[in-house]
Amino acid sequence: MSTSSSSQLPAELWLYIQALATADYSPVVLANAEWFQYQPPVDPFSQIRHFWRDARSFSLVNTHWNALATDLLYSCVSIDGNExxxxxxxxxxxRGSEYTVANRVxxxxxxxxxxxxxxxxxxxxxxxxxxxxxxxxxxxxxxxxxxxxxxxxxxxxxxxxxxxxxxxxxxxxxxxxxxxxxxxxxxxxxxxxxxxxxxxxxxxxxxxxxxxxxxxxxxxxxxxxxxxxxxxxxxxxxxFRRITTLTCHPNWLTLLPTLPALHTLRLFGSRTTIDFRVLFEICPVVEEISLDVWNRFVRPDPQTMKPGHELQLIRLHSAVTVVRDWSNIQEFFGMLVAPGFPVVQRVVLHNAWYRVIHDLNFGPVREMLSGSPSEVRIEFPEGSLL
The missing domain is CATH 3.80.20 (24 nucleotide stem-loop, u2 snrnp hairpin iv. U2 a'; Chain A)
Incomplete structure (x- = not known):
């Protein structure tokens, strides 16, 4: 690409194009992204080497792009132990008047x-x-x-x-x-x-x-x-009264104050107990819940439930491919269709569910779901239905 052709567009537009091309690796983009993995993301710099690699490659195109790519390159910096x-x-x-480069970080x-x-x-x-x-x-x-x-x-x-x-x-x-x-x-x-x-x-x-x-x-x-x-x-x-999205271990639920604005609750951790009585008490307007099926579940108290409370989505994770004890799965889906549990519009099965649903032991769960008056939609992340 020649310098004349690349300079026909404003510099801001070229920089925007370069930022789009590196968005998958950008710490700024990753920090704002929605994640549905079982464990919460902890490092928006996890792909920083790919980000710097692509930014450097832009700087080699021509002189005009070199200046733009330098701005992109130093938009994300790391302080290591090397003096x-x-x-x-x-x-x-x-560098620059009033630290121009620093103001682009x-x-x-x-x-x-x-x-x-x-x-x-x-x-x-x-x-x-x-x-x-x-x-x-x-x-x-x-x-x-x-x-x-x-x-x-x-x-x-x-x-x-x-x-x-x-x-x-x-x-x-x-x-x-x-x-x-x-x-x-x-x-x-x-x-x-x-x-x-x-x-x-x-x-x-x-x-x-x-x-x-x-x-x-x-x-x-x-x-x-x-x-x-x-x-x-x-x-x-x-x-906490203004938090709309919370990610934590299930054990913290009993210690948290009321979360009147919380719409999304993501629970990571297994082999513990998730008490839906406490959950709905401290999260009265929650619409989306993410959790691991390999927990024990305490059903909510219908008498304390808010009338008409509905859940738009439950993201149900399973990292287990070989199932020897089906009680957790049966307990969860039994709670899902039980009287008094809020109406759930969708349940999305994440991770290793394909082996589970084709097992003969999953048959009773299918029958329980098909015989329930609840019209919950159970699907996979790509959209295919159970």
Missing amino acids: QHFDRLLEILR RAIRLSSRRFDWNRTILALCSASVQVVLLPDVERFPDLRAVVMNVPKEPLEGAGVFAALTHIFWTETQTSAGLLGRLLSAAPNLRGMYLTDSGTALERGTDPIANLPSALPSLRNLTLGTLDRLSLQSILAVDC
């Missing part, structure tokens, strides 16, 4: 160790960053030597993060205090994923520090593997 890499990144972000993957570097990059990009990820610490003890203490004011001089809409955060001992200050400076935050470190030695022994009293704009919350202190910290924040 030479950090110095180079910092130099590039400071949309997503940042923070370092799990170098919080001095994190503070510097966050301060530079505070006006533009939309997605922030703090991953879990690397499992190499020798890296503890380069941990930089979090200062008392880790975001001093950063101002307000007006564009920040999504945070994916792993709380550790070394990150203590930073999340609260970041949340306090993000008035437009819409989505947050929060979990504790998977490394026992890195988990904090205190509640999450400095959390704001309220998160008025938060609508989508995912609670990963949290200890009781961390969970109590987030439960004390005034945000």
Whole structure:
């Protein structure tokens, strides 16, 4: 492609085309995407190498595209433990009048160790960053030597993060205090994923520090593997009455406050009990539920159910291909068609259901469904009916 032909369109349009071509790998797009997997997504940077690869390939087309692709390339940056890499990144972000390159950064993957570097990059990009990820610490003890203490004011001089809409955060001992200050400076935050470190030695022994009293704009919350202190910290924040989408383990249901605006509830975890009495009590207007069939189920109390309450969708997951105990499946579908359970418009079977439905032991379930006055539509993700 020649420079003259590529410059016939406005630069903004070419940049938009390049962004569309890399959308499948973009952390900004992945952070906003709807996911139906059994486990919740934890890393919008999971495809970042593909994103950078494609952005670099655009830069090789011609001089005009090189400038545009550079903007795309530095829209998503990662802070690792390499000092030479950090110095180079910092130099590039400071280029231009009023840090032009830094103001184009949309997503940042923070370092799990170098919080001095994190503070510097966050301060530079505070006006533009939309997605922030703090991953879990690397499992190499020798890296503890380069941990930089979090200062008392880790975001001093950063101002307000007006564009920040999504945070994916792993709380550790070394990150203590930073999340609260970041949340306090993000008035437009819409989505947050929060979990504790998977490394026992890195988990904090205190509640999450400095959390704001309220998160008025938060609508989508995912609670990963949290200890009781961390969970109590987030439960004390005034945000749950405005949450519309919640992802959590079934065990948290009994600890949650009432969720009057919740429309979508995604439960991950198996071999436990899902109490629909509690579920419908704290989620009075829920319309969509996602859960694993390999749980025990407690039926709701018809006398406490809201009259006319309907569920638009239940996403039913199964990761088991060899079934020896059919009681979970029979218990769930029996509850589904029982008097007093809300009318369900659709049930979508995710994962390894094809082997289950063709097993002879599934026959009684088919008969139970066909003999029920309920007209629930049971289908697969691609749309084919059971």
